[in-house]
Amino acid sequence: MVVKGVMKTAAKKESFNYRLWRYDGAPGELIPLLQSAQEHFGYIPRRAITYISGVTAIPESDIYGVITFYSQFRLQPMGKFVVRACAGTACHVSGAKAIIDTIEDELGIEVGDTSEDGLFTFLTVACIGCCSLAPVMMINDDTHGRLTPASLRKILKKYRREGKDSAEGAVGVS
Amino acid sequence: MKKIIVGMGTCGLSAGAQPVYDRLKVLVKAHPEACELDITGCIGMCFREPLVEIQDDTGRTIYGDVSAEFVDEIFKDHVLNDRRIDDERIIYGVNHDGTTFGSEAAFLDLQERIVLRNCGIINPESIDDYEGIGGYQGLKTALTEITPEEIIQTMKDSGLRGRGGAGFPTGLKWSFAASNKGDTKYVVCNADEGDPGAFMDRSVLEGDPHAILEGMIICGKAIGAGFGYIYCRAEYPLAIARLEKAIAAARTKGYLGKNIFNSGFDFDLKIKQGAGAFVCGEETALFASIEGERGMPRIRPPFPAEKGLWQKPTNNNNVETFANVPWIITNGASAYSSIGTTKSPGTKVFALAGKVAKGGLAEVPMGTSIEQLVFSIGGGIKDGGVFKAVQMGGPSGGCIPASLKHTPVDFESIPATGAIMGSGGMVVMDQGTCMVGIAKFFLDFTQSESCGKCTFCRIGTLRMLEILERITRGEGVPEDISKLEKLSIQIKEASLCGLGQTAPNPVQTTIRYYLDEYRAHIEDKKCPAGECEALVDFIIIPEKCVGCTLCARNCPVDAITGKVKEVHIIDQEKCVKCGKCITSCNFNAVVKR
Secondary structure, three states, X not given: OEEOOOHHHOOOOXXXXXXXXHOOOOOOOHHHHHHXXXXXXXXXXXXXXXXXXXXXXXXXXXXXXXXXHOOOOOOOOOOOEXXXXXXXXXXXXXXXXXXXXXXXXXXXXXXXXXOOOOOEEEEEEOOOOOHHHOOOEEEOOEEEOOXXXXXXXXXXXXXXXXXXXXXXXOOOOO | OEEEEEEOOHHHHHHOHHHHHHHHHHHHHHOOOOEEEEEEOOOOOHHHOOOEEEEEOOEEEEEOOOOHHHHHHHHHHHHHOOOOOOOOOEEEEEEOOOOEEOOOHHHHHOOOOOOOOOOOOOOOOOHHHHHHOXXXXXXXXXXXXXXXXXXXXXXXXXXXXXXXOOOOEHHHHHHHHHHOOOOOOEEEEEEOOOXXXXXXXXXXHHHOHHHHHHXXXXXXXXXXXXXXXXXXXXXXXXXXXXXXXXXXXXXXXXXXXXXXXXXXXXXXXXXXXXXXXXXXXXXXXXXXXXXOOOOOOOOOOOOOOOOOHHHOOEEEEEHHHHHHHHHHHHHOHHHHHOOEOOOOEOEEEEEEEEOEOOOEEEEEEOXXXXXXXXXXXXXXXXXXXXXXXXXXXXXXXXXXXXXXOOOEOOOOHHHHOOOOOOOOEEEEEEOOOOHHHHHHHHHHHHHHHOOOOOHHHXXXXXXXXXXXXXXXXXXXXXXXXXXXXXXXXXXXXXXOOHHHHHOOHHHHHHHHHOHHHHHHHHOOOOOOOOOOHHHOOEEEOOOOOOOXXXXXXXXXOOOEEOOOOOOOEEOOOOOOOOOHHHHHOOOOOEEEO
C-alpha cells in the first residue's frame, strides 16, 4: 500500500533567498529561515548559518544551538531516499522493532546514518499519525503501511533499483 | 443530482484515497449530469479507509475499503443505476428518516459528536460548506450580541476543561488573560500534537480547520487580543496546507482582519511550524519556540496570562478546546454542561490504536467507560487476542490494566488510576506486549526529548532508562524496583515542566499493576509476554518453514541447521538472540517464545 504525494499538497514555500532578503528584523524569524534553508539545500550547510547570521545579527553559536535542539534540522546531507520508520506507541506494540531491525539490516546502516552510496538515510520518527495502519514507514513523501519484514524488503529493493537506474547525482542536494 | 465524497485525510491518503479520487474524477467527467465529486476530512473510521460516500435521494451511504477497481462497481451500480451494493462493504449509512445502517454502524451510533461534528461531513477546503452548516454564527453572536464578559461567563458555565491534558477550566483561564491589562495580547493554539499514538488534533485540523479559527477569534474578543498563532507540527503537512487555505478564505470573507462583522474588532493570525521537539507542547517552551529560540520551558510564575509570548498576556489552548468553543456559543452553556459528568462536562475525542480491532477516532461523552470504548466501539482486540491494558496520555500517562476496564474516562477517575487523561491517545495492548518493555519504550522517548534544563529530568530519566534496559536484558537485580520508585519521586519533585513531572508515570503505573512481570524479568529471567529478546528463545515453526535456507545463511553464529526444502532448527546453545533470522525470514516462520 503506497500513497504518493501527501506532502505535495502543502503550499509552495517562499525561497530561502527571498526570505533572507525580506527579513525586516521581526522577532521569531530564525526557525522559519532555517526551515527554508533546509528546504533549499536539503540540509543546513555551514554557509547557510553564516548567511543567516549576517542578515539577522544572531550569533552563529546561537543559531547552531537552535539547529541542534530541534530534530527536524540536519547538519549533514541526506540520502536520495529518506526512510522514516515510525516508532510511535501503536507501531511499537505492532512490531516496529522488527521493522527497524530489518531496515538496518537491509540498508547496512544504523538509525541516523546515510548509506555510503548516498542513496538512503534512515531515521525514526515519533509518530506519523497513521496509527491504524501500523507498523508504518515513510520513504520521502510516500507512506507505506501494514509492513512485514518481507514486504519491507521488497519495497526497499524497488527504491534501490530506482535509485541506481536514475542518472541523477546520489546526494539529494539541489 | 448525486454527490460523491472521498475521505481525504492523511489516514485516507495513506490507505490509498488518491488513486480512488483520480479514478472517480475520470468517471465523473464522463457523466457530468449524474453527479458531482467532492472531498472531506476523516470521519474517524480509519480501519476501513479509503472511504467513499454517495449522497442521493435515499440519504447517505458510505462504502469502506474502496479500491480503484471497487470504485468502478460503485459508480456503475449505485451512481448510474441506483442499485445500492448491499453487502458488508457498506460500512455506514443514514436514511432520510434518520435511521442508520451498515456493517460498522455501531462505531458511529455510539458516539456523540461535537468536536468532530463536521469531520467527514463537509469539504474542509470550502468556507461555503462551513458557513452552510452554521459556521461563523457563533462568532457573529460573540462579536455583535454579547459582551466579552458574557463570552467568558458562558465558557465558565459550560464547564469546558482544557483538552490538552491538564483539564484546567477554560473559562477561568480566559478570565485571567482578560483581567491583565495591556495593549498587546495573544491567543495561541497548541497544535503540536506530540504524543505518539494520538491523532485527533490532526484530524480536526485537516477535517474542520474553520472551527479552530472561529474558536480562536472568539477567544481573542473575550480576552482582548488582536493577534493569534497556531503552532502546528511540521509532520502534519496536510493540516498546515488546509489551515493556510482556511485563513486565506476567512480573510477574504472578512472573518479575519479589520472590523469583523462591523463590530470594530480586529483580529488576525499566523501559522508557526514546529521543528520537531516534544517539549514544545509545554506552553512556555512553545512560546520560546515561536520566538525563534531553543524550546526550553520557563519558570512559572509569571504565568502566561500575565507574561506569555513576548512577555505579553497570552492565552494558550489546545486544538480540541478551540473546536468546542463555537458550538458552546451557538448552543449555549447548558446544552454543553448537560453532556458528560458533573465535574467533567462535554465530550472527549479518543484515538484508538494498537491491538484494537477497529482503530480510529471516537468522540464520546465524558464518563464513558474504557470497556465501552475498546469493546463496544473499538470492536475488541485484534486477531482474537486477550485484552491486557490501555495506555493513556502518551509518554506522560500510564497503563490501565484490564481489571480496571470499568473506569469511566473523565478528569477525576483516570488520574486516580495513576494514568492521565492526556490529549486522548488510547493505545490498546494485548498479551504479547511486555509491560517492562513499554515502560522502557516511553522512558527512551522522554529521555531523548528532555530539553536538558533540569538535572533530574536530564540525568534521572537516563538512569531510569539504564535500569530498565538492564532488566529487559535479564541483568536486573531485586533492588532495581525500589531504585526506580525512588527516582520516580525525585524526578517528579525536581522538574520544572510537565515533561519531567510526568515522565516517570509509565514506570510507576507498570510497577503498580504489573509488579509480577518485573519480578519475572529480574528473578526468573523470563519475559512472560515473550517480547524481550534476551529472555526468550527463538524458534522456527515447522509448519511455516519452507526450507529456503535464508535464515541459516544470515545467522552470524551458524546456529541454524537444516537442508534445502526441509524444516530448519535453531540450536539454542549457539543462538545469540540477534534476531537476524526473524528479519530475514520471508514466511514469518521464526517466532520468539
